[in-house]
Amino acid sequence: MSFTSLDLIDGLLRALESIGYKNATPIQKQAIPAVLAGRDLLAAAQTGTGKTAAFALPLLQRLALEGEQAAPNHIRCLVLVPTRELADQVFQSFQTYGFHLPLRSAVAYGGVPMEPQLVKLRKGVDVLVATPGRLLDLHRKGAIEFAQLQALVLDEADRMLDLGFAEDLDLLFSVLPAQRQTLLFSATMPEQIRQMASQLLRDPLTVQASAPNTTARTVRQSVFTTDKRHKPELFLHLMRKEGWGQVLVFVKTRKGVEHLVGLLQDEGVSADSIHGDKAQHARIKALKRFKANDVQVLVATDVAARGLDIEALPLVVNFDLPTVAEDYIHRIGRTGRAGAEGEAISLVCADEVDLLRAVEKLIGSVLPRQEEAGFEADHRVPSTGAAAAPAARPAAKAARGGAKPAKAAKPAAPVRDDTPRPAGGFGGLKEEMPPKEKPRSRGPMYGARGGSPGAGTGAAGRAGGRGSSAGAGGAGGGKVVVTATRGAKSTARAAGRAAAHAKPGGRGNKR
Numbered sequence: 001m002s003f004t005s006l007d008l009i010d011g012l013l014r015a016l017e018s019i020g021y022k023n024a025t026p027i028q029k030q031a032i033p034a035v036l037a038g039r040d041l042l043a044a045a046q047t048g049t050g051k052t053a054a055f056a057l058p059l060l061q062r063l064a065l066e067g068e069q070a071a072p073n074h075i076r077c078l079v080l081v082p083t084r085e086l087a088d089q090v091f092q093s094f095q096t097y098g099f100h101l102p103l104r105s106a107v108a109y110g111g112v113p114m115e116p117q118l119v120k121l122r123k124g125v126d127v128l129v130a131t132p133g134r135l136l137d138l139h140r141k142g143a144i145e146f147a148q149l150q151a152l153v154l155d156e157a158d159r160m161l162d163l164g165f166a167e168d169l170d171l172l173f174s175v176l177p178a179q180r181q182t183l184l185f186s187a188t189m190p191e192q193i194r195q196m197a198s199q200l201l202r203d204p205l206t207v208q209a210s211a212p213n214t215t216a217r218t219v220r221q222s223v224f225t226t227d228k229r230h231k232p233e234l235f236l237h238l239m240r241k242e243g244w245g246q247v248l249v250f251v252k253t254r255k256g257v258e259h260l261v262g263l264l265q266d267e268g269v270s271a272d273s274i275h276g277d278k279a280q281h282a283r284i285k286a287l288k289r290f291k292a293n294d295v296q297v298l299v300a301t302d303v304a305a306r307g308l309d310i311e312a313l314p315l316v317v318n319f320d321l322p323t324v325a326e327d328y329i330h331r332i333g334r335t336g337r338a339g340a341e342g343e344a345i346s347l348v349c350a351d352e353v354d355l356l357r358a359v360e361k362l363i364g365s366v367l368p369r370q371e372e373a374g375f376e377a378d379h380r381v382p383s384t385g386a387a388a389a390p391a392a393r394p395a396a397k398a399a400r401g402g403a404k405p406a407k408a409a410k411p412a413a414p415v416r417d418d419t420p421r422p423a424g425g426f427g428g429l430k431e432e433m434p435p436k437e438k439p440r441s442r443g444p445m446y447g448a449r450g451g452s453p454g455a456g457t458g459a460a461g462r463a464g465g466r467g468s469s470a471g472a473g474g475a476g477g478g479k480v481v482v483t484a485t486r487g488a489k490s491t492a493r494a495a496g497r498a499a500a501h502a503k504p505g506g507r508g509n510k511r
């Protein structure tokens with residue numbers, strides 16, 4: 001489905017044309033009419049399927065066509081994200097999509113001086129992308145007023161709870177105007193998100209553009225069983241043997257990250273890191289160098305698991321499995337984006353069998369195992385065969401053009417998402433998502449008001465109508481479920497907080 005048939009205004013269509021987006025993805029087809037119609041939304045779709053544009057495009061349109069200009073220190077739309085790097089990326093997306101609209105955007109997160117953010121907010125902004133901690137600090141200083149707030153987006157909300165932001169969020173929600181549009185987006189739908197949705201959303205639509213908690217079909221997944229002490233050598237061995245190029249590696253702790261980076265550098269591999277102990281400017285630089293392919297291996301904690309869009313990243317390695325099963329889906333979702341092929345390899349030792357079981361249960365499949373000669377596990381990793389429902393279809397490996405098994409383990413059920421799809425692609429996305437051009441460089445961090453207003457071809461709310469997206473699977477769409485649910489308040493807040501506090505991890509971006 002083309003964007004024109006979604007009743008987007010000319011300014012947005014021109015921006016989409018210039019970055020090479022031709023057709024809307026399934027989540028965009030579903031979400032855009034509903035958001036334009038003013039509905040609250042609980043939206044789930046696999047990693048890398050264009051959720052950012054699914055909320056940014058209709059919100060930019062509504063902001064361009066409705067409401068008063070932002071007064072000093074006021075914001076009209078707030079997008080909350082869990083990490084600083086994701087905040088930058090989402091802000092850049094708003095800048096790109098809104099290039100031809102007379103709207104101001106800004107980004108605010110911790111770890112960098114507050115003063116420039118205070119200055120930018122003084123004039124008032126239409127869209128503020130922020131992490132929760134810095135947002136509240138700015139609000140306490142009187143730099144942000146919410147009286148004009150029209151829309152709130154929570155992107156990866158469960159991660160904000162995992163990071164210990166539950167109380168900050170409660171505080172924030174208590175000062176936001178009740179009359180607003182609220183959108184919740186994620187690639188996974190843990191109970192925390194559903195509870196938050198029942199607390200925050202008014203008569204929402206639930207849109208699922210793929211079966212919940214599924215991984216992209218284009219990502220080939222496997223496990224190498226080994227002993228903990230062999231992991232660094234196994235990593236280096238596989239890297240050389242398989243001729244790995246760019247690789248994003250996830251390690252459980254910050255110390256572990258630095259240890260692996262040191263080891264790789266000692267072996268002459270160009271490697272850098274991202275984690276919560278690093279200064280923000282060093283984090284930004286590391287990501288930039290990795291994206292530009294100036295560094296081959298980026299080693300990170302889960303601070304890099306959510307949302308980051310690294311063009312054509314071929315491989316993600318879980319050096320350690322994540323402690324929260326959902327993070328497995330987000331981590332490996334850094335590859336195989338927008339219909340591209342990708343590979344995800346997990347190095348698993350006996351200690352991690354429960355984590356492996358939890359991941360397999362979540363994704364509904366047993367991960368194929370391999371063992372590499374010379375790195376076999378002395379401490380056998382127990383079988384997890386019963387953990388997950390057996391997949392219904394034949395071997396994924398063959399279907400995907402073949403993996404490169406080092407040494408075949410006992411055949412395991414393939415990893416796949418059983419969402420019905422049309423033949424020949426990733427939910428039709430391969431066909432629907434043409435290779436995009438690089439977005440233009442957008443200059444300074446904060447968007448200046450400028451450009452000519454898009455010549456509106458339609459008023460916000462004209463497209464769709466309440467529930468207009470119901471049942472429209474769309475050409476090439478995966479299974480699309482659209483339901484209307486009523487918010488059931490009360491216990492949700494306490495339950496969400498309890499769930500958040502049950503999880504490890506410090507506050508903010510400190511992972």
Ligand SMILES: Nc1ncnc2c1ncn2[C@@H]1O[C@H](COP(=O)(O)OP(=O)(O)OP(=O)(O)O)[C@@H](O)[C@H]1O
Nearest residue numbers: 021023025047048049050051052187307309338433
């Ligand atoms: N309609 C489209 N056509 C072509 N490319 C698109 C389209 N929509 C989004 N993309 C591109 O697809 C990639 C993934 O988009 P995005 O980062 O919004 O995914 P996401 O669903 O939010 O992923 P995650 O769950 O990991 O945050 C980006 O590079 C984006 O530019």
